[in-house]
Amino acid sequence: xxxxxxxxxxxxxxxxxxxxxxxxxxxxxxxxxxxxxxxxxxxxxxxxxxxxxxxxxxxxxxxxxxxxxxxxxxxxxxxxxxxxxxxxxxxxxxxxxxxxxxxxxxxxxxxxxxxxxxxxxxxxxxxxxxxxxxxxxxxxxxxxxxxxxxxxxxxxxxxxxxxxxxxxxxxxxxxxxxxxxxxxxxxxxxxxxxxxxxxxxxxxxxxxxxxxxxxxxxxxxxxxxxxxxxxxxxxxxxxxxxxxxxxxxxxxxxxxxxxxxxxxxxxxxxxxxxxxxxxxxxxxxxxxxxxxxxxxxxxxxxxxxxxxxxxxxxxxxxxxxxxxxxxxxxxxxxxxxxxxxxxxxxxxxxxxxxxxxxxxxxxxxxxxxxxxxxxxxxxxxxxxxxxxxxxxxxxxxxxxxxxxxxxxxxxxxxxxxxxxxxxxxxxxxxxxxxxxx
Amino acid sequence: xxxxxxxxxxxxxxxxxxxxxxxxxxxxxxxxxxxxxxxxxxxxxxxxxxxxxxxxxxxxxxxxxxxxxxxxxxxxxxxxxxxxxxxxxxxxxxxxxxxxxxxxxxxxxxxxxxxxxxxxxxxxxxxxxxxxxxxxxxxxxxxxxxxxxxxxxxxxxxxxxxxxxxxxxxxxxxxxxxxxxxxxxxxxxxxxxxxxxxxxxxxxxxxxxxxxxxxxxxxxxxxxxxxxxxxxxxxxxxxxxxxxxxxxxxxxxxxxxxxxxxxxxxxxxxxxxxxxxxxxxxxxxxxxxxxxxxxxxxxxxxxxxxxxxxxxxxxxxxxxxxxxxxxxxxxxxxxxxxxxxxxxxxxxxxxxxxxxxxxxxxxxxxxxxxxxxxxxxxxxxxxxxxxxxxxxxxxxxxxxxxxxxxxxxxxxxxxxxxxxxxxxxxxxxxxxxxxxx
Numbered sequence: 001x002x003x004x005x006x007x008x009x010x011x012x013x014x015x016x017x018x019x020x021x022x023x024x025x026x027x028x029x030x031x032x033x034x035x036x037x038x039x040x041x042x043x044x045x046x047x048x049x050x051x052x053x054x055x056x057x058x059x060x061x062x063x064x065x066x067x068x069x070x071x072x073x074x075x076x077x078x079x080x081x082x083x084x085x086x087x088x089x090x091x092x093x094x095x096x097x098x099x100x101x102x103x104x105x106x107x108x109x110x111x112x113x114x115x116x117x118x119x120x121x122x123x124x125x126x127x128x129x130x131x132x133x134x135x136x137x138x139x140x141x142x143x144x145x146x147x148x149x150x151x152x153x154x155x156x157x158x159x160x161x162x163x164x165x166x167x168x169x170x171x172x173x174x175x176x177x178x179x180x181x182x183x184x185x186x187x188x189x190x191x192x193x194x195x196x197x198x199x200x201x202x203x204x205x206x207x208x209x210x211x212x213x214x215x216x217x218x219x220x221x222x223x224x225x226x227x228x229x230x231x232x233x234x235x236x237x238x239x240x241x242x243x244x245x246x247x248x249x250x251x252x253x254x255x256x257x258x259x260x261x262x263x264x265x266x267x268x269x270x271x272x273x274x275x276x277x278x279x280x281x282x283x284x285x286x287x288x289x290x291x292x293x294x295x296x297x298x299x300x301x302x303x304x305x306x307x308x309x310x311x312x313x314x315x316x317x318x319x320x321x322x323x324x325x326x327x328x329x330x331x332x333x334x335x336x337x338x339x340x341x342x343x344x345x346x347x348x349x350x351x352x353x354x355x356x357x358x359x360x361x362x363x364x365x366x367x368x369x370x371x372x373x374x375x376x377x378x379x380x381x382x383x384x385x386x387x388x389x390x391x392x393x394x395x396x397x398x399x400x401x402x403x404x405x406x407x408x409x410x411x412x413x414x415x416x417x418x419x420x421x422x423x424x425x426x427x428x429x430x431x432x433x434x435x436x437x
Numbered sequence: 438x439x440x441x442x443x444x445x446x447x448x449x450x451x452x453x454x455x456x457x458x459x460x461x462x463x464x465x466x467x468x469x470x471x472x473x474x475x476x477x478x479x480x481x482x483x484x485x486x487x488x489x490x491x492x493x494x495x496x497x498x499x500x501x502x503x504x505x506x507x508x509x510x511x512x513x514x515x516x517x518x519x520x521x522x523x524x525x526x527x528x529x530x531x532x533x534x535x536x537x538x539x540x541x542x543x544x545x546x547x548x549x550x551x552x553x554x555x556x557x558x559x560x561x562x563x564x565x566x567x568x569x570x571x572x573x574x575x576x577x578x579x580x581x582x583x584x585x586x587x588x589x590x591x592x593x594x595x596x597x598x599x600x601x602x603x604x605x606x607x608x609x610x611x612x613x614x615x616x617x618x619x620x621x622x623x624x625x626x627x628x629x630x631x632x633x634x635x636x637x638x639x640x641x642x643x644x645x646x647x648x649x650x651x652x653x654x655x656x657x658x659x660x661x662x663x664x665x666x667x668x669x670x671x672x673x674x675x676x677x678x679x680x681x682x683x684x685x686x687x688x689x690x691x692x693x694x695x696x697x698x699x700x701x702x703x704x705x706x707x708x709x710x711x712x713x714x715x716x717x718x719x720x721x722x723x724x725x726x727x728x729x730x731x732x733x734x735x736x737x738x739x740x741x742x743x744x745x746x747x748x749x750x751x752x753x754x755x756x757x758x759x760x761x762x763x764x765x766x767x768x769x770x771x772x773x774x775x776x777x778x779x780x781x782x783x784x785x786x787x788x789x790x791x792x793x794x795x796x797x798x799x800x801x802x803x804x805x806x807x808x809x810x811x812x813x814x815x816x817x818x819x820x821x822x823x824x825x826x827x828x829x830x831x832x833x834x835x836x837x838x839x840x841x842x843x844x845x846x847x848x849x850x851x852x853x854x855x856x857x858x859x860x861x862x863x864x865x866x867x868x869x870x871x872x873x874x
Contacts, residue, residue: 001719001720001724002718002719002720003717003719004682004683004686004716004719004763005683005686005717006683006687006689006690007687008593008680008683008684009676009683009684011594013594027673027674028642047641047643047673070834074674099674099838100806100807100835101835102833103808103809103832103833104834106834125830126827127639127828127834130636130637131639136640136641139596146597146599147597156447157447157449157450158448159576159580160580161864162583162649162864163864163865164649164664164864164866165602165664166615166626166663167872168873178603178619179618180616180617180626181615181616183653195874196864199564199874200567202567203568203576204484204485205465205483206484211649212602214603227601229599236484237464237536238446239446243446245441246442246443246445246446247446249441249442250443250444250445279440279443280440280441280442280443281439282439282440283438287438326441369537371540372540390873393562394564396539396540397507397539397540397541397543398466398508398509398537398538398540400466400536400537401536401537427600427633427637428600428601429601430601430603435604435605435619435622436605437636437830
C-alpha cells in the first residue's frame with residue numbers, strides 16, 4: 001500500500017544546461033566515440049539534441065571501454081562553455097551508467113547528420129532510420145504543422161471533433177475504399193470525415209479534426225499514401241466559398257510562423273525554406289486551362305493532371321512571386337454530390353484546390369445545405385437518397401450555409417521540407433506493397 | 438483572377454457583447470419562440486450559447502411570422518443588460534435573415550436543456566440530438582480532456598506522433614481484432630499503438646498519441662466501444678514503473694484544472710462534479726484480492742471483474758477519501774508479452790490499472806527493453822519471435838528502460854461527467870449492432 005502524488009520526473013533540458021557550469025544528468029544513445037589521444041569525444045544523441053561530451057581520465061570516473069557506440073546510457077557530467085561545440089557547450093563526463101547495449105551491429109550508420117539510404121532500405125529499417133537526427137527532425141516539424149493548425153483553429157472558435165473511421169458507406173464514392181469484416185456484416189474505412197464534419201457544423205458551427213483517412217488507391221506514386229493524416233475543418237454561416245479560402249490562407253501563415261517560433265533547430269538541420277507570407281492568387285479552372293494552353297500544354301476538360309499542377313505553380317511563381325495558387329470552380333460533374341453548384345453556371349461547382357510547390361495539398365469548397373437541392377443533386381448523379389438517410393437528416397432539419405476542406409498532413413510536410421517522396425513524411429507509411437513495419 | 442490574403446471572418450463572441458450595448462450580428466438556430474403579448478422571446482442557440490432575444494414591433498424591423506422554430510438565421514440586434522436573462526443580457530432584435538428552414542418537423546424536441554430520450558433513439562437521431570445544449574456540452578468537455586492531455590504531455594517534453602492503424606498483426610493478441618482486405622493480402626486494424634509508441638521511444642524518448650483504437654469485442658455493455666479514441670503515452674529512461682504512474686497522476690490533475698479554467702459553463706450545465714486533487718492509493722493485485730475478500734467478495738486469481746473494480750473504488754473512497762486507485766503487479770500470465778516481469782517475482786508483471794469511480798480507465802506498465810529477455814518471454818508465451826521481426830529491431834539494436842499507458846478518452850469523459858453509458862461520450866459510437874449514423 002502506497003501513494004502516487006503526481007510528481008513526475010521532468011524531461012532533461014540540455015539547452016538549459018549550456019550556461020550553468022553545473023553537474024547534470026543526461027541520457028540518450030551514444031552515436032560516436034572518437035579517440036583524440038589525450039581525451040575522447042563521446043557524441044550523445046538525446047531526445048532532441050546531439051551533444052558533444054568529453055571523456056578524459058583526468059576527470060572521468062569510469063573506464064572508456066565501459067561504454068561503446070549504440071549504448072543507451074545515463075551520463076553525469078559538468079556543462080562547460082565551448083564555442084567550437086555545435087551547441088556552444090560540451091559536457092565533461094564524470095559518471096556513466098549503461099542501460100542497454102545493441103545485441104548486433106547496426107546494419108548501416110545512422111549517426112551521420114543526413115542519412116543516405118535508398119527509400120526502401122530507409123522504410124524497411126524504419127525503427128532504426130528514424131533515430132537519425134535529420135530523419136527524426138522531419139517528424140518534429142510534422143508535429144509542429146499539426147500543432148500550429150490546431151492552435152489556429154481553436155483561436156478562431158473551432159471545436160475539435162473525433163469522427164468514426166469505421167463506416168457503413170464511403171463519403172467520396174468510387175471503388176477506392178477498404179472493406180472490412182464487421183462482426184456479421186461488412187463495413188468500410190472512412191475516405192474522409194466529410195459527412196461527420198458537416199453534421200457537426202449543425203452542432204458547433206465551426207469544427208476541425210486531425211485523424212486518419214483511408215484511400216484504397218492502387219497508385220504507387222511519390223505523392224500517394226493509402227493511410228494518411230487528414231487536417232480537416234468545416235465552418236457554418238459562410239457568405240461564400242472564399243471565406244473558407246481566407247481561413248485556410250490565414251491558418252497556413254500561422255503554421256509557418258508557429259514552425260519558425262518552435263522548430264528552428266529542426267528547420268535548420270533540414271535546410272528547409274519556408275514559404276513567404278503573401279496573398280495567394282486565385283484562378284478559375286477555366287482560367288487555369290487558358291494559362292496552360294498559353295504555356296503550350298493541352299489540359300483535359302474535367303480535371304488537372306500532375307504536370308498541369310506543376311505548370312500552374314510555375315506560372316504563379318513567375319507572374320506573382322508566390323508558391324501557392326488556388327484553382328476554383330471545377331466542373332461539377334467531377335466533384336462529389338455534396339459540392340454546391342455555382343449559381344451562375346451549374347456545370348461548375350463551388351469547389352477549390354490549393355496547389356503548393358507543384359502539388360495539390362487541399363480540396364475544399366462550399367457544400368449543399370438545402371434539403372431539396374441535395375436530394376435533387378443526388379438523383380441527378382445517379383445516387384439513391386435512401387442510401388444516405390442519416391446524412392440527409394442534417395439537411396432535412398435545417399443547416400446553415402457551410403463549407404470546408406481537407407489537407408493531407410504528410411503532403412504538406414513533404415512540400416514544406418522539400419522532400420521528394422511523401423513516404424519520407426510518414427512515420428510508418430502504408431502503400432500497396434507496404435504493411436510493415 | 439483574384440487574390441486571397443488570409444483575412445478570415447472571426448467567430449462571433451456572444452459573451453463579449455454582454456456589456457457593449459452595441460449593435461451586433463449573431464447567428465444560430467431558433468430553439469424557441471414564446472409570445473408574451475406585447476413582445477416575444479426568441480431563444481437562439483449559437484455555437485456555444487443559448488441566447489435570449491426579444492422581438493417587439495416597437496424596435497424589430499421585420500415580421501415575427503418571417504421566422505419560426507428550427508430556422509437557421511442571422512440576427513442583427515442590440516445587446517442590453519438584463520439580469521433576469523441567463524447570460525445577464527438579452528438581444529433586442531432589429532433584423533433577421535433566414536438561411537434555411539426545416540423541411541419537416543423535428544421528431545422530438547431538442548430545445549430543452551436536458552434531452553430525455555432513451556439511448557437508442559438518442560443514437561439513431563445523433564445528428565439532431567447532438568444539437569441539444571447538454572448533449573453537445575459533453576463533447577466540448579471531451580475536447581477539453583484531449584486538449585488538457587496534449588498540453589500537459591508537451592509541457593513534459595513529449596512529442597506527438599501518428600502511428601498507422603492498418604497493421605500486419607495486432608499488438609495485443611487474441612481474436613478481438615478486425616480483419617481487412619488490403620489489396621491482394623490481409624491486414625488488421627490496430628488494437629493499440631503499442632509497438633509504434635515503443636519504437637518511437639528510441640527516437641524521441643517521450644512520445645504521445647491521440648488516435649483511434651479498434652477492438653472487435655462482441656461485448657455489448659455500457660462500458661465498451663469497438664472504436665474509441667486512445668490517449669497513449671510512452672516514456673524512456675524510467676527508473677521504475679512508478680514514474681509512469683506519477684506522470685499519469687500529474688496529467689490527470691492538469692486535465693481537471695484545464696477543464697475548470699476553460700469549460701466552466703459546460704461543466705455547470707452538465708452538473709459535473711470533478712474529482713478532488715489528492716494522492717492516489719496504490720495496492721498490488723495481491724493486496725487488492727485481500728481487500729476484496731475482507732469485503733466478502735470472491736475475487737478471481739488472474740484478473741479483476743467489473744464488480745471487483747466497483748468494490749475497490751468503494752474501499753478507496755471509504756478508507757482514503759479518493760476516487761482513484763491504482764492496482765499494480767498483475768499476474769504475468771494474463772498480461773501481454775511486452776510487459777516486464779517483476780524482478781522480485783516473475784509470476785507478476787510490472788503492470789498497472791487505474792480505476793476511477795468504479796471503472797478501469799487505464800492500463801499501463803513497464804516494458805521489456807532487453808533483446809534476449811524479450812525473445813525468451815515470447816517463446817515462453819508460445820509466440821514465434823520471427824513473427825515480430827520489425828518490432829524486435831528496437832530491442833536488438835538497443836532500447837532504454839521504458840513504460841507507458843493507454844487511456845480511453847470516452848471512458849474518462851463518461852466518468853468525469855457521471856454518464857451511465859460510454860456511448861453517450863462518443864459522437865458516433867460503433868458497437869456490435871451500430872455502424873450508423
